[in-house]
Amino acid sequence: MTDAPKRTPLYDLHVELGGKMVDFAGWEMPVQYPMGIMGEHKQCREKAALFDVSHMGQVILRGENVGEKLETLCPQAYATLKEGKARYGFFTNDEGGIMDDLIVSNAGDHFFVVVNAALRHQDIPHMQANLEGVEVTEIFDRALVAVQGPKAEDVVGGLCPAARDLKFMETTLAEINGVECRVSRLGYTGEDGYEISIPEDKAVEITRAFLAHEDCEPAGLGARDSLRLEAGLCLYGNDIDQTTSPVEANLAWAIQKRRKEEGGFPGAARIQKELAEGPSRKLVGIRPEGRAPARQGVEIQSLEGETIGQITSGGFGPTVGGPVAMGYVAAGHNEPGQKVNLIIRGKAQPAEVVALPFVTQNYKR
């Protein structure tokens, strides 16, 4: 059996727009367009950028009390998620590690879930096996397009007035060019913006309509990564995985109070213990003082030369104008202002622990 990378409904459009296509999690996706990663990054921070995120898994959950049942797999309060609202969350394993992160929306007569591309094959069987009485259906015939940036409301609202009325983490069905789409005000860049689920046969037409706006340009996976990193948002497989707990990963904010108190989700013992006593390591922002980027795997040392952790994501932050990184450091070394050394190609480079995010998040609350 061959595993040729899959193509999204927008593949031909990416090629037409000059996208440089790479294999990402089994999908042929644009890493950048002729504008370049830095230009696309700044486009998103200053105006609006459009990303194809159709490789992500879109799943529909139907049944009685879906939210309550999801609570057996996730530490989030999905039983009380109101219709029209979306909430970030994660599946935890029995050891309190993170199996994947996801966005769950209450769409009224069903729940709409978006999971990472690389983990759809894990997550869907996981839900099918454990959500009793819930019909779990993966959607293969819809594109998912993100329009992000301070001008996103103009770009999307121009074609879809209902989008203007949404607040951050709200979702609705709305017509765009006469086609019913799911429009959600959220994203992965730290900017205001939308993710829009579009029937595949209309995806190119609607994407072209967004790109026809003078302030909207296509952006690839390269800019998506530098944008999320500056915004302090975790990437599954880099910053969070089966071994990292949500408390270590600074994601305790995403576990609602009732769930923290009551438990009742996989790995609750470890997570509640870490909430009470503090974790043994913590994910922090790291700002190298020089210009050398510190990438995934770089060792973090105390000034005394003791190994205290590792970089999990790092690169150049175009908006910051210098290198930025995230990584885990041992408890006691995680306060902002803490000076550390990064071992880059055998040499110690000075850096500082800083509060995340590196840039202010501009969500429309």
Add this chain to the structure above:
Amino acid sequence: MATYYSEEHEWITVEGDIATLGITQHAADQLGEVVFVEQKEAGEEFEKGDEIGVIESVKAASEIYAPVDGEVVEVNETLADNPGALNESPEGDAWIYKIKLSDASQLEDLMDLDGYKALIG
């Protein structure tokens, strides 16, 4: 004065026993926007195949490998403050080192422009 090219996408222009070394436009285009260059210091010696620097782009870190044996006689220090020059003029102002060749006969193992053009297609 003659210019030679390596399979690692470097160019080397020889004038007497001093040569100027840099990366090709093709390499720069493949790397993407350069954000940092790590260079050796003047006086350091190296052998063919040694790592003599690193170029970090928005995408990844890429090593520079010595195409010949030699010694660094001058470092292009403008790249520290303006690494992006490597995208603008990698075969011009944004040279990386001036080096002293140890063994000029090694140049024969490198390609001329036509050979390099054939390599990159």
